[in-house]
Amino acid sequence: xxxxxxxxxxxxxxxxxxxxxxxxxxxxxxxxxxxxxxxxxxxxxxxxxxxxxxxxxxxxxxxxxxxxxxxxxxxxxxxxxxxxxxxxxxxxxxxxxxxxxxxxxxxxxxxxxxxxxxxxxxxxxxxxxxxxxxxxxxxxxxxxxxxxxxxxxxxxxxxxxxxxxxxxxxxxxxxxxxxxxxxxxxxxxxxxxxxxxxxxxxxxxxxxxxxxxxxxxxxxxxxxxxxxxxxxxxxxxxxxxxxxxxxxxxxxxxxxxxxxxxxxxxxxxxxxxxxxxxxxxxxxxxxxxxxxxxxxxxxxxxxxxxxxxxxxxxxxxxxxxxxxxxxxxxxxxxxxxxxxxxxxxxxxxxxxxxxxxxxxxxxxxxxxxxxxxxxxxxxxxxxxxxxxxxxxxxxxxxxxxxxxxxxxxxxxxxxxxxxxxxxxxxxxxxxxxxxxxxxxxxxxxxxxxxxxxxxxxxxxxxxxxxxxxxxxxxxxxxxxxxxxxxxxxxxxxxxxxxxxxxxxxxxxxxxxxxxxxxxxxxxxxxxxxxxxxxxxxxxxxxxxxxxxxxxxxxxxxxxxxxxxxxxxxxxxxxxxxxxxxxxxxxxxxxxxxxxxxxxxxxxxxxxxxxxxxxxxxxxxxxxxxxxxxxxxxxxxxxxxxxxxxxxxxxxxxxxxxxxxxxxxxxxxxxxxxxxxxxxxxxxxxxxxxxxxxxxxx
Amino acid sequence: xxxxxxxxxxxxxxxxxxxxxxxxxxxxxxxxxxxxxxxxxxxxxxxxxxxxxxxxxxxxxxxxxxxxxxxxxxxxxxxxxxxxxxxxxxxxxxxxxxxxxxxxx
Numbered sequence: 161x162x163x164x165x166x167x168x169x170x171x172x173x174x175x176x177x178x179x180x181x182x183x184x185x186x187x188x189x190x191x192x193x194x195x196x197x198x199x200x201x202x203x204x205x206x207x208x209x210x211x212x213x214x215x216x217x218x219x220x221x222x223x224x225x226x227x228x229x230x231x232x233x234x235x236x237x238x239x240x241x242x243x244x245x246x247x248x249x250x251x252x253x254x255x256x257x258x259x260x261x262x263x264x265x266x267x268x269x270x271x272x273x274x275x276x277x278x279x280x281x282x283x284x285x286x287x288x289x290x291x292x293x294x295x296x297x298x299x300x301x302x303x304x305x306x307x308x309x310x311x312x313x314x315x316x317x318x319x320x321x322x323x324x325x326x327x328x329x330x331x332x333x334x335x336x337x338x339x340x341x342x343x344x345x346x347x348x349x350x351x352x353x354x355x356x357x358x359x360x361x362x363x364x365x366x367x368x369x370x371x372x373x374x375x376x377x378x379x380x381x382x383x384x385x386x387x388x389x390x391x392x393x394x395x396x397x398x399x400x401x402x403x404x405x406x407x408x409x410x411x412x413x414x415x416x417x418x419x420x421x422x423x424x425x426x427x428x429x430x431x432x433x434x435x436x437x438x439x440x441x442x443x444x445x446x447x448x449x450x451x452x453x454x455x456x457x458x459x460x461x462x463x464x465x466x467x468x469x470x471x472x473x474x475x476x477x478x479x480x481x482x483x484x485x486x487x488x489x490x491x492x493x494x495x496x497x498x499x500x501x502x503x504x505x506x507x508x509x510x511x512x513x514x515x516x517x518x519x520x521x522x523x524x525x526x527x528x529x530x531x532x533x534x535x536x537x538x539x540x541x542x543x544x545x546x547x548x549x550x551x552x553x554x555x556x557x558x559x560x561x562x563x564x565x566x567x568x569x570x571x572x573x574x575x576x577x578x579x580x581x582x583x584x585x586x587x588x589x590x591x592x593x594x595x596x597x598x599x600x601x602x603x604x605x606x607x608x609x610x611x612x613x614x615x616x617x618x619x620x621x622x623x624x625x626x627x628x629x630x631x632x633x634x635x636x637x638x639x640x641x642x643x644x645x646x647x648x649x650x651x652x653x654x655x656x657x658x659x660x661x662x663x664x665x666x667x668x669x670x671x672x673x674x675x676x677x678x679x680x681x682x683x684x685x686x687x688x689x690x691x692x693x694x695x696x697x698x699x700x701x702x703x704x705x706x707x708x709x710x711x712x713x714x715x716x717x718x719x720x721x722x723x724x725x726x727x728x729x730x731x732x733x734x735x736x737x738x739x740x741x742x743x744x745x746x747x748x749x750x751x752x753x754x755x756x757x758x759x760x761x762x763x764x765x766x767x768x769x770x771x772x773x774x775x776x777x778x779x780x781x782x783x784x785x786x787x788x789x790x791x792x793x794x795x796x797x798x799x800x801x802x803x804x805x806x807x808x809x810x811x812x813x814x815x816x817x818x819x820x821x822x823x824x825x826x827x828x829x830x831x832x833x834x835x836x837x838x839x840x841x842x843x844x845x846x847x848x849x850x851x852x853x854x855x856x857x
Numbered sequence: 858x859x860x861x862x863x864x865x866x867x868x869x870x871x872x873x874x875x876x877x878x879x880x881x882x883x884x885x886x887x888x889x890x891x892x893x894x895x896x897x898x899x900x901x902x903x904x905x906x907x908x909x910x911x912x913x914x915x916x917x918x919x920x921x922x923x924x925x926x927x928x929x930x931x932x933x934x935x936x937x938x939x940x941x942x943x944x945x946x947x948x949x950x951x952x953x954x955x956x957x958x959x960x961x962x
Contacts, residue, residue, distance in 0.1 A: 218880070218913075247880075247884065248880035248881065248883065250912070250913050251880030251912070251913070301917060301920070304949070305923075305952070305953060307952065338946075338947075342947070344946075344947035404947075405947045406916075406943075406944045406947050406948050409916045409917075409944050410913035411916060414920075414950070415947050415948045415949070418948055418949025421949060422949075
C-alpha cells in the first residue's frame with residue numbers, strides 16, 4: 161500500500177510574467193530549487209534596483225525568455241520567484257540580469273548557488289568566445305542512489321592523506337582506465353590507493369573553474385597552457401563538469417557522487433581542496449561572472465579608494481567575514497557535506513578567512529568559528545593552509561577552536577633541511593617528528609598535517625634531483641614558483657646516468673617517506689611521489705595539462721620498489737599505535753621502564769642535540785591490547801655510516817626490522833619483519849633511515 | 858522525431874525507441890514510463906537500437922525509468938550506443954540498470 165503524494169494547496173501561479181505563470185518565491189531557498197509544479201529561483205542582491213530571470217535552452221546564445229521579477233516578490237534583498245510550466249528542465253540554463261542604481265542593466269550573471277554549470281563540459285574544448293554568457297547556471301537533479309553508503313569516519317590521527325588532481329591522476333595514456341582524466345577514471349584507480357593503504361584522498365579543486373582562464377600558448381614550445389590546477393573558482397556549488405566523462409550529459413554530479421560512494425566502500429574518505437580566498441573574477445580588469453554584478457562590495461574586500469585588496473595574489477580577495485558571504489560559505493560546505501557526502505575540506509590560503517572586511521587579522525574570526533562548531537560539518541575534517549599571499553603566516557597560531565588542523569609548513573621546511581643533511585636541525589626535526597608540540601600544545605597530534613611535498617613546489621623525486629627550479633615551460637622566464645625549496649640534487653642537476661647519484665636519490669626519497677609515515681600527526685603524500693614522479697624540475701606546474709603534470713603509470717623497477725616501500729610503511733603506520741597516538745607523547749611510562757618516548761644517539765638514551773649532529777634516534781611505546789607496541793626509528797643524514805646502540809627491550813622481546821633505506825629494496829610486509837641478528841648494535845648506513853618494531857608484554 | 862512503441866509479452870514490457878531522445882521528446886518518454894509503471898511488469902526493456910541521438914535529458918530519462926519502477930523490477934537497456942552505456946557505468950547507475958547487447962525475455 162503506498163500513500164499518495166500530497167499536493168500543496170498553495171502551489172499554483174498567481175501572476176503571469178513574460179507569458180509564464182509565476183508566484184512569489186521562497187527567499188529562504190537560495191539558488192534554483194524544484195518545487196511541486198515549478199522551480200523556485202532566489203538570488204540576493206543589495207544593490208540591484210531590478211532583477212530579471214533569464215532562461216536559455218542548452219547552449220543557445222539568445223535567451224528564450226526573460227522574466228522581470230516583480231518588486232513585490234522581493235523580500236529584503238532577496239529576489240525570489242516560482243516559475244511554472246518550464247519545459248525541458250534537463251535542457252534549461254538560466255542566469256540573472258541586474259539593473260543597478262545607474263539604471264543600466266548589465267550582462268547575464270551566473271547564480272552563485274548554481275548546482276551545475278554549462279559552458280565547459282568537455283575539458284579543453286575551445287569556448288565560443290563570442291558567447292556573452294560563458295558560465296551558464298543549470299539545474300541539478302538530486303536523485304543519486306547512495307544505496308547503503310556509510311562514511312568511513314576514520315579517527316583523525318589515523319588518516320593517511322593522498323593529494324591528487326582529478327585529471328592529472330589518470331590522464332596519462334599509461335593509466336589504462338576507461339575514461340582518462342575523469343572522476344570515473346579516478347574511481348577505477350581506487351584499488352591501487354587501497355593497496356597502498358591510503359584512507360583519505362584530497363582532491364585539488366573540483367568546484368567549477370575555467371581551464372581557459374589566462375590560457376595561452378608558450379611561444380617557445382607551442383604548448384597550450386591552461387589553468388590546470390583550478391585554484392580559481394567560477395561556481396562554488398557546482399562540480400567541475402570537465403572532470404566528468406558524463407559532463408556533456410549534465411551528469412557530472414552523479415559521476416562525482418559515484419566516485420565518493422566508491423571511495424567510502426573502500427574505506428577512503430574524500431577531502432576537497434576548497435578555494436574561498438578569491439574567485440575567478442579577478443580585479444577591476446577581470447570578467448564579471450556573478451558576484452561582481454550582484455554586489456561587488458559585499459563579496460570582495462575593497463580598499464577605501466575602491467580597488468580590490470589582493471591578499472590572495474590573484475587579483476581579488478573574497479570578503480569571507482562579511483555576514484552575507486559567511487552564510488554563503490557555510491551553506492556551500494554544508495551542501496557538499498550533505499549532497500556529496502564529502503568527509504572534509506582543506507582551505508586554500510585559509511589565513512584570508514581570518515581577516516576582517518578591511519583585511520585586518522582577527523583573533524576570533526566569525527567564519528572560522530562558525531565552521532568549527534557547525535553541527536552539519538561536525539564530522540568533517542577541516543584543514544587550513546594557514547597562510548596567505550600577503551604575508552599573514554598563522555602556522556601554529558591559526559584560530560582553531562580545537563577543531564582545525566593545519567598544513568604544517570614548518571614540518572615541510574624542517575624535514576627537507578634535515579634529510580638534506582643541514583646541520584643544526586636534529587632538535588627541530590625531533591619536535592616536528594612528534595607532532596610539533598611547540599606549535600600545537602594542548603591540541604591533538606592530528607592538528608598537524610605533515611607533508612614533504614604538495615602540489616605547490618617540487619615533487620619528491622625532484623626535491624632530491626634539482627637544486628633549482630626549472631619553470632621555463634611556464635612561459636614566465638622562470639620567474640614564477642618558489643625559490644626557497646630546500647632541495648638538493650645529490651650531485652647532478654636533473655636526470656643523470658650516474659648510478660651512485662641515482663641510488664642516493666632513491667635512498668633520499670625513501671628517507672623522506674619513512675620519516676613522514678612514522679611521524680606523529682597526519683601524513684600527506686602528493687600523488688605520484690610513491691612512484692618517483694618527476695616534473696623535470698618544474699616547481700609550479702599549475703598550467704600544464706601534459707605528461708609534466710600527469711601521473712605516469714608505466715611500471716619500472718624504481719616505481720615498483722617505491723610503491724612497495726610506501727605501501728609497507730603505510731601499513732606499518734596502521735599497525736603501530738606508537739607512531740600515531742592522538743596526544744603528543746611525553747616521558748611518562750606505559751610500562752615500568754618503557755617511556756612513551758625516549759631519545760637516543762649513537763649511545764642509547766644519549767641523544768646528540770648539538771649543532772653538528774646529523775643523527776636522530778627515537779623509541780616510542782604505546783599500549784596495544786595487553787601488550788606494548790615499541791617502535792625505534794633512527795635517521796642518519798651524515799654521509800658516513802654509524803653504529804648505534806639499541807635501547808634494551810624487557811622480557812626478551814626482540815627488535816625486528818621493518819625498513820632500512822640503506823639496504824637495497826628493504827622493507828617488509830606486516831608480520832614478516834625479521835628479528836635483528838644483533839639486538840644490541842645496529843649499523844646505519846650513510847644517509848639512511850632504519851625502522852624497527854617490537855612487541856612486549 | 859522520437860517514437861516509442863510499447864510491446865507487452867508476459868511479464869515483460871519492451872519500449873522500442875527510435876529517433877532522437879532529447880529535451881523535446883523526454884516528456885513523452887516520461888509519460889510512457891508512467892504508463893508502464895501502472896502495469897507492474899517484472900522486466901522493462903528499453904530497446905535503443907533505433908535511437909539516433911540521446912541527449913542529457915534522455916540519459917536522465919533512464920534515471921527516471923529506474924525510479925518509477927519498483928525495486929523488484931529489472932530495467933534493462935538494450936542496444937545503447939557506447940556513449941550511453943559508458944555514461945550509465947560512469948555515473949554509478951550500473952547497479953540499478955542492466956546493460957545488454959541484446960535482450961531476451
